[in-house]
Amino acid sequence: MRFNFGSATLAALALLAVVTAAPAEIAERQSTVKIMALGDSITGSPGCWRAYLWQKLQQAGIKNTDFVGTLPAQGCGFQYDGENEGHGGFLAINIADQNQLPGWLSSTKPDIVMMHLGTNDVWNNRSPAEITTAFSKLVDQMRASKSSMKILVAKIIPMNPPNCGECGARVVALNSVIDSWAAGKNSSSSPITVVDTWTGFDTATMTGDGVHPNDVGNKKLAETWFAPLASAIQS
Template identity: 60%
Template sequence: MLRRPHWYAFLAALLVAVTFGVALPALSAAALVRIMPLGDSITAGPGCWRALLWHRLQTAGYTNIDFVGSDPDGGCNYGFSYDGDHEGHGGYAATGIADQNQLPPWLAAARPDIVLMHLGTNDMWGGFIPTATVLAAYTKLVGQMRANNPNMKIIVAQIIPMNPSGCPTCAASVTALNNAIPGWAAGLTTAQSPIVVVDQWTGFNTATDTGDGVHPNDTGFQKMADRWYPPLAQVLNGVIPTPTASPTPSPSPSPSPSPSPGAARCTATYQVISQWGGAFQGEVAVKNTSPTASSAWTATFTFAIGQQINQSWNTTLTQNGATVTARNASYNGSLPAGASTTFGFIATWNNTTNALPQVNCTLS
């Protein structure tokens, strides 16, 4: 919410319209429209596409809008004021937000009419989260949006490309996800709660539009704002673009549980996938090294410098002080002899040292 009354801008625009005969967009004189930008660090920090989009909407006469979310960040300096509220969370993944049911309280507090969702970048790291799993997370999030507001208008981005030096699989993973999004949207969109797809990928160059192969620079933010504006303006005008249908990838089947072999042996390997200011992404690979299959696994480790996990996937994870206990999810507990699985997490660290803990694992 911009920290000044929206009515001032609306009355000024109305005065111009009356005096000079300028036609205002359809929703500029309607009820206040609440718009939630939802995403990760590309939305959150600093996420200046939000400022540029807000300014363009205001300039075009869409003055009766309110950007909403739990973070009031307004750290972009373009020489104009803007509504900085958003629901972007650096380091968060679509699968983590869905698995941990983080969205419903955000929705309850913000009460949006429209959601702009650019989410999935952090699911791409390492290439271990299948496209179908990300789409399943999207589906759960859409259900939560509609539970909050049955008339929710949902604008979903085909996310910007990734080409970071430490992730050789990211570019292909993003392409696979983006190719699947239109078909996914076509299967879920409804007249009451339409899903509109925005192509943020085409024409976005990681070499010139980002500073690190992931996060947009000023030219990247401008491109994102330019892509968001047309479909959002259409939705504000009551015109809903229809997504183009395409085949949706079938989810990979979950392994069937195997009988417990009793005492089975395993190894667990911990690695840091990437780290940035105050946060990092970790991954643990669990391998069944026994000659028989297992039906469940548990991995435990202890942090040494106060790291705190705030999101995880492919596991049921708890942290008690420095000690972390990770158990298999419902779909990855069964490991044939010699097979392995991975789970991941986002955690905070002191931005100085990030020692790798020793991981112990057991199978049953």
């Protein structure tokens, strides 16, 4: 049996197909979680802990992610979703004072920010109070971008560069105030989770220069970030 449909009927059927498909398509888009890794060269040059972290998420079946940033992925030996905001040499204080973050947020619109910042601030002998004041401004800017932003903030990895004998102690001083700072800045609608990347990280075996992770260090960082990030994605 054959049916002859007029052009108006065919147009209506086409519109119906689009309308009925739209909710599923919209739901799929909404289920994708955008993640910004924010930091300095530890995060972005090349920051292969992000590659291993992405790989671990994939292996765990957590595939509804989109890592975002204005900087591209760098080579880590395999393909991965590597856009990021890991700006080599940048200080948290300067990012805050120069209002650089709002533009990055506007361009990428993340749902989650993973922040490992403070290494260059410490290297430049900026105090924990100055650094956490900058952190507070950055958090405010994240929440201005998305009121329900989920924020993961690192207790930064230790450092022992040959030209900064005091840097190790300065990292300890910064990390010692992160918990109390985060508690004071926390919000039920935009929670801050502290991620302790310092504990168990050994500069002697996990860096090549006392600062930047080697492959062992990158795998250690990926393991440390995995559970907090997976929880934020799935909550």
